[in-house]
Amino acid sequence: MIPATKTDYRIERDSMGEKEIPSHAYYGIQTLRAIANFPISGIKPLPTYIDACVLIKKATAIANSNLGCIPQDISNAIIQAADEVLKGQLRDQFVVDIYQAGAGTSHHMNVNEVLANRALEILGDEKGNYTRVSPNDHVNYGQSTNDVIPTAIRIGGLLALEHTLYPALSDAIAVLDNKADEFQDIVRSGRTHLQDAVPVRLGENFRAWAQILTDHTGRIERAAEDLQVLGIGGSAAGTGLNTHPQYRQEVVKILSELIGEPLRISPHLMAAMQSMAPFVNVSGSLRNLAQDCVKISHDLRLMDSGPKTGFKEIQLPPVQPGSSIMPGKYNPVMAEMTSMVCFQVMGYDNAIALAAQAGQLELNVMMPLIAYNLIHSIEILGNTLSALTKKCLEGITANRDRCLSYGEGSLALVTALNPHIGYLNAAAVAKESLETGKSLRQIVLDRGLMSESELATVLDLEKMSELPKT
Structure with missing residues (x-):
């Protein structure tokens, strides 16, 4: 194994300590903890879900800048980072398994960290310098996983x-x-x-x-x-804790415009x-x-x-x-x-x-x-x-031809004869047809139950199959 050099990773710290983060990674320490904690399915977040989270971050960055809650340059960098993700960049950086910390905090912080680190690059700073752009204090300003x-x-x-x-x-x-x-x-x-x-x-x-x-x-x-x-x-x-009084209205308005x-x-x-x-x-x-x-x-x-x-x-x-054996x-x-x-x-x-x-x-x-x-x-x-x-x-x-053959051969055609020869006679005709193979038409004529012209009118398939007008 080749020994790691200082350029292979950076050190990030959170409330639980510090960890080495791959230098190429845009995610940060909380994401890394989630990767270690939840090697469950290998299923990563859906692209549409990533889009939804990033759109929220874009809208909140705009709103918080408009309301004077975060500096304009930081807001602009977060917005640019969000737009890059929405265009398909950095998609491999959203890495937390879908089965994860309850409520979605792990994925939420993954999004915050990616946008923060890309914003740092846009501002000419190094990834991981969260005193300049913080996943929590800037990208997540006025927000909670809740x-x-x-x-x-x-x-x-x-x-x-x-x-x-x-x-x-x-x-x-x-x-x-x-x-x-x-x-x-x-x-x-x-x-x-x-x-x-x-x-x-x-x-x-x-x-x-x-x-x-x-x-x-x-x-x-x-x-x-x-x-x-x-x-x-x-x-x-x-509770709305740590949010500007006009924040809710501003974010919802911006989100409405973003997604139509x-x-x-x-x-x-x-x-x-x-x-x-x-x-x-x-x-x-x-x-x-x-x-x-x-x-x-x-x-x-x-x-x-x-x-x-x-x-x-x-x-x-x-x-x-359709078959590996039947040609x-x-x-x-x-x-x-x-x-x-x-x-x-x-x-x-x-x-x-x-x-x-x-x-x-x-x-x-x-x-x-x-x-x-x-x-x-x-x-x-x-x-x-x-x-x-x-x-x-x-x-x-x-x-x-197959449809017509089945239509003409259906014993249920006898249903149309009910009003003319009665249910019991119709049932007897159907039974004889099934037993002998004779057509319903021939049996009715043989029994003298209806005339040929009457049958032609009653057993008109097109008329029988026409739906009533609504």
């Missing part, structure tokens, strides 16, 4: 929704609506309990899925309104840091979406099943070989992936619910778990819907 982390979860959630999930939902809805128009004239057999049911339009299946996703978009948007209410400025325990959201101050700052209800609400709406996405993905797999021994009413676009096999992999992601989101939702009720008194210490699970859920759901849309939904084709 109010920064719940605010960062809110900002991160809003960013993830706007950048990932909402666009993906919008694209999926548009493609499903287009497919509905394309397939509107195709009649297939409906199925309830996985048994034959009355004929339906293939196009209406796709239109129903589009409506389901539209409804979920509205539910998520309504739940996300809670994320716009911030407790920033509550400082320690919601109508943010507002919580009517009770202590409540905003104690209750995790906004995150549970949003997570619940994501779970609800995930459940219907599983149902849709399973429908796609069933309707594509085969090709010889299944439904094969539609063809999902093949995107990769020519293609699997509905995009739909399968969708279900897996949705199951993960449901699991995250359960963990968020457990973490949300685990706070005590003035603080919930499980916020790091909530932060990761909520933002990750939003992003993987958005990425999944985007991939499903591009690699699957856009390329779906219909097997018209």
